[in-house]
Amino acid sequence: MIDYINLGATLFVPSTHKNLTPILKQEKYPNLKSIVIDAEDGINDNEHQDAKKNIQDIVQNYKKNSLLVFIRPRDTKDLKEFLTYTNIDKIDGFILPKFSLDNADAYLELLSKSKHSFMPSIEGSELFDTDALRRLRDKLLKHKERIVLVRFGLEDMLKQLGMKRSCEYSIFDYAVCASVLGNFLAAFKSVGFGVSGGVYPYFNDKDGFIKDVKRDLKEGLFSKTIIHPSQIDLVNQVYKVSKNELDEAKKLLKSSDAVINLDGKMGEVKTMSPYSKEIIKRAEVYGIKEL
Numbered sequence: 683m684i685d686y687i688n689l690g691a692t693l694f695v696p697s698t699h700k701n702l703t704p705i706l707k708q709e710k711y712p713n714l715k716s717i718v719i720d721a722e723d724g725i726n727d728n729e730h731q732d733a734k735k736n737i738q739d740i741v742q743n744y745k746k747n748s749l750l751v752f753i754r755p756r757d758t759k760d761l762k763e764f765l766t767y768t769n770i771d772k773i774d775g776f777i778l779p780k781f782s783l784d785n786a787d788a789y790l791e792l793l794s795k796s797k798h799s800f801m802p803s804i805e806g807s808e809l810f811d812t813d814a815l816r817r818l819r820d821k822l823l824k825h826k827e828r829i830v831l832v833r834f835g836l837e838d839m840l841k842q843l844g845m846k847r848s849c850e851y852s853i854f855d856y857a858v859c860a861s862v863l864g865n866f867l868a869a870f871k872s873v874g875f876g877v878s879g880g881v882y883p884y885f886n887d888k889d890g891f892i893k894d895v896k897r898d899l900k901e902g903l904f905s906k907t908i909i910h911p912s913q914i915d916l917v918n919q920v921y922k923v924s925k926n927e928l929d930e931a932k933k934l935l936k937s938s939d940a941v942i943n944l945d946g947k948m949g950e951v952k953t954m955s956p957y958s959k960e961i962i963k964r965a966e967v968y969g970i971k972e973l
Contacts, residue, residue, distance in 0.1 A: 683827055683828070684752045684774060684775070684799050684830045685963065686713075686831040686876040686905055687904065687963045687964060687965060687967055688715060688716070688750065689715060689716040689750060689830065689831070689878075689904075689905035690715035690716060690748070690792075690905065690906075690914075690917055690918055690921060690927055690967070690968070691714065691715065691716070691754075691905075691906050691908045691913055691914045691917035691918065692715075692716045692718060692722060692878070692905055692906065692907055692908065692918075692972070693705075693711070693716070693717050693718070693908050693909075693911065693914065694715065694717075694718045694720050694754070694907065694908070694909060695717060695718070695719060695720060695724070695742075696724035696725050696752075697719045697720055697721045697725060697733040697734075697736050697737050698725055698729050698732055698733050698736055700890065701825075701859050702719065702740065703719065703740065703800055705717060706740065706744065706749065707717070707745075707747070707751055707753065708747055708748070710963075711911050711914055712835070712921055713864050713914055713918060714748060714749065714911070714914050716749070716750040716751075716752070716905075717749060717750070717751055717752070717917075718752045718753070718754050719737060719751065719752070719753045720754045721734060721737060721753065721754060721755055721756055721760060722735045722748050722755065722779050723779075724754075729878070730756065730781040734760065734763065734764075735916070737753060737766050737767070738766065741764075741767045741768065741769050741770055741773060742767065742768045742769055743769075744769060744772050744773070745772075745810065746881050748783050748895070751773050751774050752773070752775050752776055752777055753771070753773055753775075753776050753777070754776070754777035754779055754791075755776065755777075755779070756779070756857070756877055756940055757779075757785070757816075758785055758788045758792060759838050761776060761778075761789065761792050761793075761872040762765070762792055764776075765792060765795070765796055765822060770796075771796075771797070771798075771931040773800040773869070774798070774799055774814055775799035775800045775801070775828075775830065776793070776798055776800045776801075777800070777817045777833070778800055778803060779802050779803050779805065780800045780802050780803070780806060780835075781802035781803055781805070781817075781818070782804070782805075782806050782807075782808055782810070783808065783814060783817060783818065784822050786818060786822075787804075787821070788824060790821065793825075793828070795853040795967065797828075797865075799828050799829070799830050800828060800829060800830070801829065801830050801831055801832065801833050801878070802818075802822060802832055802833065803832075803834070803835060804818060804832065804835065804866075805834070805835025805838035805839075806835075806838070807842070808841075809834065809835070809838075809839050809842070809866065810842070810862060810870070810910055812865050815865065815866065815869045815870075816869060819869050819873065819875075820846075820869055822875070823873060826873075826874065826875070826883055828847035830873045830876070831869045831875060831876035831877060831878050831905060832876070832877050832878070833877075833878045834863070834866055834877070834878075834880065835846065835880075835908075836853060836880025836881055837880075837881065839859065839862060840859075843858060845858075845859075845868070847889050849882075849883075849884045849890045850890075850896060852893070852897040853880060854897060854901055858893065861941075863901070866901075867901065867902055868973065871902055876904055876905070877902065877903050877904075878903060878904065878906070878907060879894075879895065879903040879904070879905065879906045879907065880903075880907060881908070881909055882894045882895075882906075882909075883909070883914075884911065885909055885910035885912065888912075888916065891913055891916055892916055892920060893919045895916070895917055895921075896909065896920060899920070899921075903970040904960075918968055921967070922964070922965075922968045922969050922970060922971045923961050923964050923965045923968070923970060923971065924971050925971070927961050928948050928961060928962065928965045928970060930944050930958070930961075931957075931958035931959075931962050931964065932958075933963070934954055934955065934958045935955060935959065937953070954957055
């Protein structure tokens, strides 16, 4: 099972991109931890057949390394085809785009015949329907051990609301978006699923991007969808933990008491253990912040 903490910045690369092969070989962007080979929204309709042929060629010749590699098919038809490709087992998993009550069973049935991990991406009307979210969540719970995390379509949400995001604000600063995402987080994180951060659409705004990743962490989101390689090291840096955070996490997990003193703060061992374990894992993967 893949721990979502290991995903870091997830770079979406069109499956027709000229640099895809050197990225997969880690010749380019060696600090990148995860990549999505995109055969969906990242390509035009007239490129679809070429995109699939390129994926077939890449998979056939792919040699596994430390980079986590996922493929985003266009739909269940694409997924069914991709699963027949030679050496497809070397790929870590799939993004399931536009995952909905209409196609969930078909997606899950196809994947029941493989051992791949996957990340469903909920992008449609279910985002605004708490009952529909609960029904999707219940379907996914049966496959929890294979789900790295759950994703949401941030731009798709804005499209359905007729809104455009400004780089001056976090998505959580918009009342309706905060409500939608709050319900989403409550539905999935309450039963142990990780939830990824949405895309930040301005790739030339370093300060705004860092602020956005920090807000993601504050709201309980982890793993950042990125659209430009310049954002890789920024995410890796933000995901480092402070020495104080690490010391508190270790102290809490080592304690045999039910409640401990964390520098004047109450530390309930049972309730704070999951977060403490995440802090320790982040320190192992991303390191400690320098003073």
